[in-house]
Amino acid sequence: MENYQDLLTKQRTYFRTGETKSVAFRINTLNTLKSLVQKHEQDILDAVKQDLNKSELEAKRAEVGLVIGEIDLMVENLEEWAATKEVPTPASHEGAKSFIQPEPYGSALVIAPWNYPFQLAVTPLVGAIAGGNTAVLKPSELTPKTSALLSTLINDNFPEEYLHVVEGEVETSTALLKEDFDYIFFTGSTGVGKIVAEAAAKHLTPTTLELGGKSPTIVHEDANLDEAAQRIARGKFANAGQTCVAPDYLLVHSSVKDELMSKFKEVITASYGENIVENPNFGHVVSERHFDRLVGFLDNGSIVTGGKHDRDNLIIEPTILDNISWDDSVMQDEIFGPILPVMTYDSLDDIIEPIVKRPKPLALYLFSDDEAVQDEILSTISFGGGSINDTINHMTSHYLPFGGVGDSGMGAYHGKASFDTFTHFKSVLKRSTK
Numbered sequence: 001m002e003n004y005q006d007l008l009t010k011q012r013t014y015f016r017t018g019e020t021k022s023v024a025f026r027i028n029t030l031n032t033l034k035s036l037v038q039k040h041e042q043d044i045l046d047a048v049k050q051d052l053n054k055s056e057l058e059a060k061r062a063e064v065g066l067v068i069g070e071i072d073l074m075v076e077n078l079e080e081w082a083a084t085k086e087v088p089t090p091a092s093h094e095g096a097k098s099f100i101q102p103e104p105y106g107s108a109l110v111i112a113p114w115n116y117p118f119q120l121a122v123t124p125l126v127g128a129i130a131g132g133n134t135a136v137l138k139p140s141e142l143t144p145k146t147s148a149l150l151s152t153l154i155n156d157n158f159p160e161e162y163l164h165v166v167e168g169e170v171e172t173s174t175a176l177l178k179e180d181f182d183y184i185f186f187t188g189s190t191g192v193g194k195i196v197a198e199a200a201a202k203h204l205t206p207t208t209l210e211l212g213g214k215s216p217t218i219v220h221e222d223a224n225l226d227e228a229a230q231r232i233a234r235g236k237f238a239n240a241g242q243t244c245v246a247p248d249y250l251l252v253h254s255s256v257k258d259e260l261m262s263k264f265k266e267v268i269t270a271s272y273g274e275n276i277v278e279n280p281n282f283g284h285v286v287s288e289r290h291f292d293r294l295v296g297f298l299d300n301g302s303i304v305t306g307g308k309h310d311r312d313n314l315i316i317e318p319t320i321l322d323n324i325s326w327d328d329s330v331m332q333d334e335i336f337g338p339i340l341p342v343m344t345y346d347s348l349d350d351i352i353e354p355i356v357k358r359p360k361p362l363a364l365y366l367f368s369d370d371e372a373v374q375d376e377i378l379s380t381i382s383f384g385g386g387s388i389n390d391t392i393n394h395m396t397s398h399y400l401p402f403g404g405v406g407d408s409g410m411g412a413y414h415g416k417a418s419f420d421t422f423t424h425f426k427s428v429l430k431r432s433t434k
């Protein structure tokens with residue numbers, strides 16, 4: 001197992017020069033990174049196409065566009081966010097002044113997953129840079145083309161004592177996690193999140209864990225079913241269902257189930273065509289192991305639409321499974337694939353209880369215009385974040401901190417929340433001796 005102590009020592013020594021703390025330096029780095037992303041956009045699109053068969057349209061928006069938007073927001077606001085801010089001082093401390101001075105943690109470790117292999121590696125890196133840190137990035141080994149591209153982009157353009165990509169598998173992560181980084185930002189599964197938290201605890205390293213989970217999607221009796229079918233299908237089947245905030249399973253009011261099912265069939269055919277296993281733009285499942293796991297769910301309940309699959313090309317059609325129960329295998333863990341199990345309910349009480357008994361989800365979606373229903377769901381169920389009458393789009397707003405709660409993670413990022421995540425806010429009381 002390689003030893004990354006030398007790399008961390010180099011980053012620490014460089015961090016102590018203070019160069020990364022200058023706001024002008026941070027902005028300059030962010031601008032350089034933006035130019036690199038723009039210059040290599042086609043390389044990025046090609047890499048994610050080869051790794052995941054991600055379509056160019058989807059990749060432009062979700063891999064490149066989100067990163068550029070995040071950099072622009074940081075550059076625009078950094079001066080203000082990084083400034084020391086005076087705060088009131090209580091009367092009991094008369095004569096003193098109080099201020100909060102944001103400072104970088106030092107050297108950050110970012111560990112990334114494979115499902116949005118460029119965006120989920122670079123967006124945290126943008127936060128680390130904006131916060132004034134040095135950083136080591138470990139991309140996912142399951143998307144090797146993107147991992148190699150990240151390594152070239154970063155390692156050829158920045159000194160290793162500032163920003164460095166380390167490629168590798170689990171042993172590489174394990175070796176990196178032995179080192180005493182000043183911050184760890186991990187995106188991945190809940191199981192590995194626990195391993196990361198344990199490693200971080202040894203050094204008491206502050207950590208953000210962006211994890212997964214089963215995100216419920218509720219369609220109430222008053223919902224606009226055309227919009228619900230469109231927006232759920234879009235959120236579920238983008239990237240072949242391999243999105244951390246994808247609707248995992250559907251709870252639909254029994255009075256509208258049949259109509260919603262037939263609308264799903266129309267929407268899926270209109271979006272992806274008749275013979276989806278041959279559609280060159282439909283995403284691939286990342287590996288044979290994941291493909292076999294997903295195909296194992298196809299005998300749960302009964303298939304409403306989809307179900308065809310092709311192991312040679314790792315494609316599974318968008319599939320809807322009806323007559324599912326909470327005990328079925330598809331309902332035990334995060335699905336992370338293009339399969340949507342469906343259960344019905346008659347009263348909200350029937351679904352609130354089973355949801356709150358399970359691990360807190362990363363996202364929840366509700367389709368209903370009834371404010372009493374919205375209030376009931378929002379006030380009784382804890383989840384990372386979500387949308388009403390939409391899916392996944394809460395994640396693409398810089399103004400909404402993005403993160404999980406409980407088993408779906410801790411901490412949040414995007415926009416100002418990213419800057420805050422990679423920043424320690426040092427509180428100072430200043431008295432005069434005169």
Ligand code: NAD
Binds near residue numbers: 114174212334
């Ligand atoms: P994963 O946990 O298997 O791997 C993530 C990273 O951790 C990879 O870089 C991998 O090399 C490393 N890793 C794997 N096993 C490790 C170990 N034992 N010790 C140390 N490091 C290890 O996750 P994944 O399969 O890449 O991604 C899918 C999961 O990530 C899903 O659960 C999904 O919901 C979640 N996810 C969450 C978000 C979010 O923002 N909350 C975003 C994307 C994906």
